[in-house]
Amino acid sequence: MGLTVPGPGRAGRILSLPGLALVAMLLAAAPALSCGKDSDCVVGDRTYRLYRPEGRPPSGLLVFAHGYRGSAAAEMRNAALLAMADDLGLAVAALQSEGDGWALAHSPDAPGRDAAQEFDYVDAVVDDATARTGVDPGRIVMAGFSAGAMLVWTIACERPDRFRGFVPMSGTFWAPVPETCPGRPANLVHVHGTADGTVPLAGRAVGGARQGDVGAAMAMYARTGGFRETGLAEAPEGTTCRQSANPEGTILDLCTFDGGHVFSVARLRYAIERVLAAPPPP
DSSP states (O other): OOEOOOOSTHHHHHEEEHHHHHHHHHHHHHHHOOOOSSEEETTTEEEEEEOOOEEEEEEEEEEEEOOOOOOOHHHHHHHHHHHHHHHHHHHEEEEEOOOSSSOOTTTTTTTOOOSSHHHHHHHHHHHHHHHHHHOOOOOOOEEEEEEEHHHHHHHHHHHHGSSEEEESSOOOOBOOOSSSOOOOOOEEEEEEEETSSSSTTTOEETTTBBBBOOHHHHHHHHHTOOOEEEEEEEEETEEEEEEEEEEEEEEEEEESSSSSSSHHHHHHHHHHHHHHHHHHOO
16 A cells, blocks of 8 residues: 655656655654744753854854743744844743743742752753754853743752853742752852832742742852852943852852843843853853
């Protein structure tokens, strides 16, 4: 038994069952092979979107976590974000949550759950995106905004080994802030508006939960990683960064600006460049 398909001759040619099986395999693989900015990349039962910089092979990878009720597709429509990726030569892997937000400890929608499923998902995305782009594994940065920053802080605390560093923006742990981090100290630059009413620096109650205090998170991380303050630096768009480092040269910065719950590509770029300029954590 076979199937007639168009061929060089008028009658076409007959595919045997093994041939049909091969065609089916190729068709099934096509969506995965073509994944990118406008189509999903599949990892297990989850997806993400992948952008490759224009005109050159990527030298690194930005793994980006969207905010509450955001999406990977929406991040791929951010022209300024993709232009920054082009300038820096970075591929961008935009993560996709399973629901409105990320599965994190003490979150208001499911306070009893932990981030184990997100650890596996982020690992799978890093593996898949690295294989597709061929980037240097030592030049992978994770960033996120708002609820996405809560995921970034959690990964930085629990599973930092896959990353050069982290850039959480306008979000930290759900309360209570952990007493310590089991992972090795990582390069981390936190960005936050001092007038943020959605995720205030001190946090606020949300349903039956509470957002964590950024100051408490920074103090815990500084204590855990042996960081000491080294001075102040000016960053884009009226941002001031209180910089710290530990004896190994790993950095920890708190960058604040007079503003609310807003995402800035210029501030993100500053933080990414700072992380990539820092030495890889030992």
